[in-house]
Amino acid sequence: MSKKNLKLGLFGFGCVGQGLYHVLHETHGVKAEIKKICVKHHNKTRPISESFFTFNKEEILNDPEIDVVVELIDDAKAAFEIVKTALEHGKAVVTANKKMLAEHLEEIYDLQRKHGKPVLYEGSVCGSIPILRNLEEYYDNDLINSIEGIFNGSTNYILTKVFEEKKSYSDALKKAQELGFAESDPSLDVQGYDPKYKLVIAIAHTFGVFVKPEEVINIGIDRISDLDLKFARDNGYFIKLIARAFKADGKIYGFVAPQFIEAVNPLASVRNEFNAVQVQGAFAEKQLFIGKGAGSYPTGSAVLSDISALTYDYAYEYKKLLQGDNHEFSNALLVDVFVSFELGTNITIQDFAKFESGYAAQGKQYMVGQVSLSKLQQWSALEGVGIILAPNSSFVALDSASTDLVEELKSA
């Protein structure tokens, strides 16, 4: 296979961009070189020669010599404009911008077909873990039933510290922020938006369905209380923020929520800033991929892998989409859940489709049973309400007349 010598135009030179620069210069396997880097701030000191930099995006987008635009900026709106223009100008694109991708994936799919140029984005889902490439290439013949895992490193770091060092949630968050594992505004992470964006992208490559981020329910870890932590510890559980999607009765379900995880579950051993993705297929059965989900080198490495793939004209084929099974996305689901709240909160036994047990003491209360996802979404907006899925939650379709048990995703 003859490889092309690619010229790259970068947008952004933050942690991933710098990681990419170094990775590209320390390996000799990839025929690609950075021609220009477009940055925003005029008065920053840059670690490499000034001649690489421009403040004018046209210098990249209008340069016919540049084959590939590597988009690594924060601003999702500006990023989408860059991707769109790059494709219109006949350039391939590599990006790791999960928010932008999740919000515009169907448009980006259409733009790729219209302009005949690929967009690759392995770095957008769980950093260094090659999950999209495997979903596209390796599992294209496998009937995948579910994909789930730990899609966010910041929250996993916080939860690891909470359990291993018996820290409170707020102390662990502070520590994560000090170490750069959590943003100064951590809400995208701790409320589950970041893993939701990744899940939306994964759903397209797993089941061939485009779903909008706002259709997917995300429940965060920011309302987890000391009572919840005590309950977990007393029962030998960890808590992990799990993103999952699965197929049942021809529909696709997907959401993000914290879950109790038994020590014997391989996800329990996924610690600190590591991510994990578990794919369950009809034939390959359970496959678990664990790796660093963020950071300049791990993400830079994923971005470089995409660039390398472009040297031999690789493009996502979106095979499941083209197989045309046309699965519908649905939130009509009952899950087994542990809910904790303060006395006086408007949560009652009648809210449960199936009530299992409850306990109240010292102004706090918890209830365990089967609740609809949409009810959980309402509760998650209430102050002081902790929501955590049962360790082996069943998932029951609400709109099937019989409310049959559609799937039981055993955790181990």
Next chain:
Amino acid sequence: MSKKNLKLGLFGFGCVGQGLYHVLHETHGVKAEIKKICVKHHNKTRPISESFFTFNKEEILNDPEIDVVVELIDDAKAAFEIVKTALEHGKAVVTANKKMLAEHLEEIYDLQRKHGKPVLYEGSVCGSIPILRNLEEYYDNDLINSIEGIFNGSTNYILTKVFEEKKSYSDALKKAQELGFAESDPSLDVQGYDPKYKLVIAIAHTFGVFVKPEEVINIGIDRISDLDLKFARDNGYFIKLIARAFKADGKIYGFVAPQFIEAVNPLASVRNEFNAVQVQGAFAEKQLFIGKGAGSYPTGSAVLSDISALTYDYAYEYKKLLQGDNHEFSNALLVDVFVSFELGTNITIQDFAKFESGYAAQGKQYMVGQVSLSKLQQWSALEGVGIILAPNSSFVALDSASTDLVEELKSA
């Protein structure tokens, strides 16, 4: 990409062949159909139409309509002849025969180049885990430092039972045999030959080096005693049979040996018949893949993935080989090890490059320290000698003048 409609000729219709047949008939993504199946035994009842079967291998090898030979027989020598002839006749080959591949990999590489037809063998290394494809495609630009893991499901099943159900080694082996996880002659598994074959194949795709199986040292789990198990339990360790290879000072080292594994190590949570592969790259850092290593469906699924890849003319590029770094394979290594033996066995403190501690009681003795791999190989042939690597063993090159610490593969 236009896909070909492939006609397959199968050799063997055992558990993997039957798995493949079912997988192929239950999925619609792969354009391939079985035309003929060559089997050995005349008087077996087959679960599918007799018209598929032949006892004459020429009916497949000489059939110009058959594009792909799928070799799934036990006999490594006969398998190699089939692969060779198939390539000579212009057919692509899919195989999962690790022994055959490990023994003939360089010849098979040469034959592929000579005849211009690919041989794919994802199913040969850790069954359903897509490790070869990832090493070829995803890590081609990454500087990989090491690959290690649990490459054998039978021994992992036995070791899991030993620890979780406090069974003796022989009881656990018996249970594994009853369940079909271990062969009636389990020596290939428990003496570490099977994981060694897989390691040899992985080394070629990780480091671009062809090494003969007989050059690679394998120490099994069959000499692990109750004292060893007690020591492990007392220290909170598990024992896993680890295959590993790594690069240090421009040389490649690789071997198979049991190792104490701390509970916090993700490999500790890889239970029963599951396999795991951990790749450590310069940029992607640690990546762990966990999945079923054997069984009709998991291996059948890997074989089908190879067939699917052939529909778009995929071939291994052996990129690391072609990068031509020409690393030499070496066994000149010191490792940190726990050795247990009966009093009177010819093992002394002088055998250790660095002696750390020892203990003797009730006719049994153990010693802990740094020993050369070749010494361990000698000891592993002695009755009643248990050899288990320390949980965070250092690996020190013997032939570097300074016996520098070349690598310390931290386990967590």
